[in-house]
Amino acid sequence: MAYKITDECLGCGSCAGECPVEAISEGEGKYVIDQDTCIECGACVATCPVSAIVED
Numbered sequence: 001m002a003y004k005i006t007d008e009c010l011g012c013g014s015c016a017g018e019c020p021v022e023a024i025s026e027g028e029g030k031y032v033i034d035q036d037t038c039i040e041c042g043a044c045v046a047t048c049p050v051s052a053i054v055e056d
Contacts, residue, residue, distance in 0.1 A: 008052035015044035
């Protein structure tokens with residue numbers, strides 16, 4: 001199950017730097033995860049300061 005970033009995202013970008021497959025990019029007002037690229041490792045979840053990344 002891939003992850004998604006909720007509207008709680010602050011746009012800090014800390015998650016993008018942790019993604020080993022570069023599945024996270026800056027979107028409109030928040031970061032987004034490319035579901036096809038995500039390998040479900042969970043590295044991004046641990047770095048989000050507001051817990052805005054959840055299982056989809």
